[in-house]
Amino acid sequence: MQIDLHTHSTESDGALSPTQLVHDAHAAGVSVIALTDHDTVAGLDEGAAALPDGLTLIPGIELSATWRNCGVHIVGLNIDPDNPALRSGIARQHHTRLKRADTIASRLEKSGFTNVLSGAQQEAGREVVCRPHFARYLVRSGQIKDERTAFKKHLGRGTRGDVREGWPDMATVVEWIHAAGGAAVLAHPAKYKLTNLRLEELCRAFVEASGDAIEVISGFQHIPLTDKLARLANRHGLLASTGSDFHKPGQAWAQLGKVPPLPSDSRPVWEHW
Ligand code: MN
Ligand code: MN
Ligand code: MN
Numbered sequence: 001m002q003i004d005l006h007t008h009s010t011e012s013d014g015a016l017s018p019t020q021l022v023h024d025a026h027a028a029g030v031s032v033i034a035l036t037d038h039d040t041v042a043g044l045d046e047g048a049a050a051l052p053d054g055l056t057l058i059p060g061i062e063l064s065a066t067w068r069n070c071g072v073h074i075v076g077l078n079i080d081p082d083n084p085a086l087r088s089g090i091a092r093q094h095h096t097r098l099k100r101a102d103t104i105a106s107r108l109e110k111s112g113f114t115n116v117l118s119g120a121q122q123e124a125g126r127e128v129v130c131r132p133h134f135a136r137y138l139v140r141s142g143q144i145k146d147e148r149t150a151f152k153k154h155l156g157r158g159t160r161g162d163v164r165e166g167w168p169d170m171a172t173v174v175e176w177i178h179a180a181g182g183a184a185v186l187a188h189p190a191k192y193k194l195t196n197l198r199l200e201e202l203c204r205a206f207v208e209a210s211g212d213a214i215e216v217i218s219g220f221q222h223i224p225l226t227d228k229l230a231r232l233a234n235r236h237g238l239l240a241s242t243g244s245d246f247h248k249p250g251q252a253w254a255q256l257g258k259v260p261p262l263p264s265d266s267r268p269v270w271e272h273w
Helices: 018-027 044-049 084-110 116-124 131-140 147-155 170-179 196-208 223-235
Strands: 002-007 030-035 056-067 070-077 183-186 213-218 239-243
Touching: 002 018, 002 056, 002 070, 002 239, 018 030, 018 044, 044 056, 056 084, 056 170, 056 196, 070 170, 070 239, 084 116, 084 131, 084 170, 116 131, 131 147, 170 183, 170 196, 183 196, 183 239, 196 223, 213 223, 223 239
Parallel strands: 002 030, 030 056, 183 213, 213 239
Antiparallel strands: 056 070, 070 183
16 A cells, blocks of 8 residues: 655646646556645645545645754644634745845845846745845846855855744644644654754754654655665664655655555554554
8 A cells, every 4th residue: 555645736836737647647557645745735635636536635734843943843633723723824924935035135126136026936936035036036037147156145154045944843843843733743853854863852852842753765766765764763662654755746755645664663644542
């Protein structure tokens, strides 16, 4: 049975609509899929309405949080998307993104660029504006020669447009997920590029924040990493989740349902539902 508990649609930064996503997942042999768009549950109804026979949709979300100075992602699985505490959390995330976009735009205008926020908004379409949209707009409008320069001089680390995101701490985000009846999963622990020591600390903090599971599998990955993350989960008494983190077709390392099996000594998060 192919289980994929981490995917994105056009409701955040994915390329497929929720309808296309569930169809493609079914065609790829997936039998359980979670739609986990960034800080939104907007795609869940469409996905459920388009669900092919033989595919189960788990309502999910991927929420941004902060641990120390590090941005981390927490996936909520099997949530009630209408829960009021979760809804107000989502509204807060949205506000945080908007406020940041606003701050970046006004700083760039102080640097002499024009029409920055509305230009970047055009690039973003339905997404909330973030730094790549500013970079694309500055290039498209001929104010900067390429995106690399945009990041290097105006948006990247240490530049004027490098604005902290101000995400909530992990305990707050876990609380929203639990209020909505879901399981809180620390997403892709290997992608934060932490030392082993810091990764241990992150897991300890996640347990203290009442987190339930970590992604032992995130997309295509080699067996040594899987084993390392499985041991990490077991050491901290955390359940194990698995997902492709699919965004768009053509990324070989993150295709729908293309995830190796969980190690036999992992305790899968879905057995806890
Ligand atoms: Mn994404
Ligand atoms: Mn993520
Ligand atoms: Mn993701």
